[in-house]
Amino acid sequence: MPLLRQLDETTWEIPPFRKADPSWNLPTMMRKRAKEHPGRVAIEKRSGVGGWREVTIDEFVRHVEDIARGLAGSGLRPGDHLAILAPTSYEWALIDLAALSCGAVTVPIYETDSAAQIEHILVDADVSIVVTATSQQADLVRSVATERVRMILSFDTGAERTLATAAREVSPEEIDRRVEAQCLADPATIIYTSGTTGQPKGIVLTHGNFIESFIQAFDFLPELVDSTKARTLLFLPVAHSLARFVMYAMLAGKGRVAFVPDTSNLLSDIATFKPTMLLVVPRVLEKVFNSATAKAGGGFKGRVFSWAARQARQMSHATAYAGAKEIERVGTTGSTSSDTTRVQDPALQASPGPNFALRVRMRAADAVALGKVKAALGPNLHTIICGGAPLAADLAHFYRGLGLTLLQGYGLSETTGPITVEWPDDFPPDSVGFPWPGNQIRIAEDGEILMKGVCVTRGYHNLPEETEAAFVDGWFRSGDLGAFDDSGHLRITGRKKELIVTAGGKNVSPEVLEDSLQTHPLISHVIAVGDQRPYIGALITLDPEMLPLWLKAKGIEGAEGLDPERAADLPIVRESLEKAIAKANRKVSRAESIRRYRIINAAFTVENGYLTPSLKLKRSLVLWDFEDEVDALYADGAAEQGR
Secondary structure, three states: OOOEEEEEOOEEEEOOOOOOOOOOOHHHHHHHHHHHOOOOEEEEEEOOOOOEEEEEHHHHHHHHHHHHHHHHHOOOOOOOEEEEEOOOOHHHHHHHHHHHHOOOEEEEEOOOOOHHHHHHHHHHOOEEEEEEOOHHHHHHHHHHOOOOOOEEEEHHHOHHHHHHHHHOOOOHHHHHHHHHOOOOOOEEEEEEOOOOOOOOOEEEEEHHHHHHHHHHHHHHOHHHHOOOOOEEEEOOOOOOHHHHHHHHHHHHOOOEEEEOOOHHHHHHHHHHHOOOEEEEOHHHHHHHHHHHHHHHOOHHHHHHHHHHHHHHHHHHHHOOOOOOOOEEEOOOOOOOOOOOOOOOOHHHOOOOOOOHHHHHHHHHHHHHHHHHHHHHOOOOOOEEEEOOOOOOHHHHHHHHHOOOEEEEEEEEHHHOEEEEEOEOOEOOOOOOOEEOOOEEEEEOOOOEEEEEEOOOOOEEOOOHHHHHHHEEOOEEEEEEEEEEOOOOOEEEEEEHHHOEEOOOOOEEOHHHHHHHHHOOOOEEEEEEEOOOOOOEEEEEEEOOOHHHHHHHHOOOOOHHHOOHHHHOOOHHHHHHHHHHHHHHHOOOOHHHOEEEEEEOOOOOOOOOOOEOOOOOEOHHHHHHHOHHHHHHHHHHHHHHHHO
């Protein structure tokens, strides 16, 4: 396991396991694997319903080089910017690495980006070539493209044929020269932020940001990426830094990766591909759990599933903490400020483990209910990596209790994906782990998480002032709040810009309340409110998919025809929500508790702009557009107090 070092009271690090050769770049890492392990399968492509076709690393590298010749023949020069607008797919990886092989910089565009966002990216990044998955996407790009965009290709209208023709003018040696001319320090991509606040900014990540980060996993997470038994099914957007990081790690390691462009048949794809590891956001785990709850229904079966889920959580509690570990404490050159609160560390003592009675109950729970959940996740799955947003503690305990290694992590687009991750032998349900090897993390006096190291971006494209403001004394400012415990586990406690300050001056982090409620099967989204208000309230949207299943399980007639607006008036719905709110309130002080809630008839999706592509809620936009609902929440409260 990595060497964990405490540098001072507020700073922790893990040194890198290995150093990257300065001459390496992302295409050379794929070529290196092909040279060292020729004939090994690296990718499995979906071929028809339930089928997968094996692609060796040699085949993939040759395909990449052929496409690279076509791009070079089409005028793509070293240093040019090529944009990709496509779902997570083999073709996305192909175009990305082909453009990088030309010495170009790739610029991902999310499938859900609006025309205005696409126009901003094309202009700001000075894109010269765009490759899309469909002709409809190509038409959207054409509608906003400037004369700087010289070519727009789409895979469904013969992009490969066009590039094959252009490739005849370029020799393989020319691509070799371009690959060899690049190094770790060269920019590889510009990733535009999801835009939870303000205009999207282009984050510049180098070949080194990716390579110096993912090669560390070969040593401390080898069974996930550097084993011939490793199998990863990618369905999160590879336009996002985290999924792309995992894609590169799998292609450079010894495992196999498969891509899923459409998650409508995700469980079927899991069943046929049989992954050993899944990369997810919390919403995926919520959906799986809520679906299992709904299928169990009400009555006896529902009670059996609830009992089995409790046994899983109890098993997790019994095994939650690994105990004290070896830590190199270098010194205490810093001091804890009066604004910084040390987190009490339950991990200093190892959890007792399950007793005989719990082990017996777990075997019974497996037999009657939990075995079906595990079967849906595939026979080979042993690890889930979860990031992108906080995971509710109850959910974490449930999946840990199934016997899965649930590794939670934390990171930003600016940190090339993960900056912290839990270890396979130490993954408590309430932390986001330890620094990724090669990085340092510090907690500032106001609680903000600061970071530096191999993962961290060098800045924003065309934004020198914003870049300067993002760093303080060489440390990147995350905007998130956190704290370390005595064992070096990092816990996220909130976001600086999202802190609610009530009229009484109480600082409240909304995440604690929201995460607790998010696991309720009826709740799609919950937004805690109360800035400059007398108390904390909540806006709640109902899940239209789970609602009819839940109501049917409760014996409500005509449940299939009830939409969220009408269901919101049902006493059984409100009683269930109020029980969940009361449970969440027990985790906080009265000043931080939810006093009133309001069910709003809305859906927050990526398509309508309220969620980012990584499924983060654009809180400021929701509060702006639903200001009347917030006002009504407090008007109702004032009216009650006046009676």
